[in-house]
Amino acid sequence: MDEAKEKDRLLLATLANVPFDGWSITALRAGARSAGIAEAEAIALFPRGAAELVEWFSAWADRAMLARLDSGEFSALKVRDRVAAGVRARLAVLGPHREAARGALAVLALPQNVPLGLKLVYHTVDAIWYAAGDTATDFNFYTKRALLAAVYGATMLYWLDDRSPDCVDTDAFLERRLADVMAVPKIAERLRAAADRLPNPFRFLRAAQRR
Numbered sequence: 001m002d003e004a005k006e007k008d009r010l011l012l013a014t015l016a017n018v019p020f021d022g023w024s025i026t027a028l029r030a031g032a033r034s035a036g037i038a039e040a041e042a043i044a045l046f047p048r049g050a051a052e053l054v055e056w057f058s059a060w061a062d063r064a065m066l067a068r069l070d071s072g073e074f075s076a077l078k079v080r081d082r083v084a085a086g087v088r089a090r091l092a093v094l095g096p097h098r099e100a101a102r103g104a105l106a107v108l109a110l111p112q113n114v115p116l117g118l119k120l121v122y123h124t125v126d127a128i129w130y131a132a133g134d135t136a137t138d139f140n141f142y143t144k145r146a147l148l149a150a151v152y153g154a155t156m157l158y159w160l161d162d163r164s165p166d167c168v169d170t171d172a173f174l175e176r177r178l179a180d181v182m183a184v185p186k187i188a189e190r191l192r193a194a195a196d197r198l199p200n201p202f203r204f205l206r207a208a209q210r211r
Helices: 003-015 025-035 039-045 050-069 079-108 111-131 139-160 165-182 187-195 201-209
Strands: none
Touching: 003 025, 003 039, 003 050, 025 039, 050 079, 050 111, 079 111, 079 139, 079 165, 111 139, 139 165
16 A cells, blocks of 8 residues: 555544544554554654644545545536635535644644644645646736635635534635625736735745746
8 A cells, every 4th residue: 555545544433532642643643543653654654743644634535535526527627616616625525634733733833833823825826727627827826826825714614613504604704705806807916916015925936946
């Protein structure tokens, strides 16, 4: 079994323990026992501990999200609706692991993990935009991802405490946030002007990926 599949298997076994033990070595050890993986091997798969586990959790959720979007129905949607469907799919993947997702945000809020948190949000919104068919390579590339990062982040925080049936309140919240973005046509120009004066973290991450 290749390393990625083994890490997925260990992650999924560990997730059941995260609500009780947090993103910790204790949860990882319990997951290893459940998956029949030697403790030493489990630690070797995630040597950086909680941060690395959370990073893999986010990457796994992105892959699962894209798998949900791989359908003819999705490709037939308008771009705005594809973006909304992407956010919904990501939250649907996290649905069975809501407390683990909440704990992951706590890990990423630690000062030493803030850059990692930014990178993971970038990967998620970038994956949604590409799935939606975005081919932008100019300033719009960064504008779209910055705007979606704000919408996705706000929607996820709302979703974490949403107890409405089938999260219909979250869905309505998402639609309002997307409508807010679409209703401000001058926002791209304001961001363009700001980008001329300030470093763009998304541009930095995009360049770093090419190295």
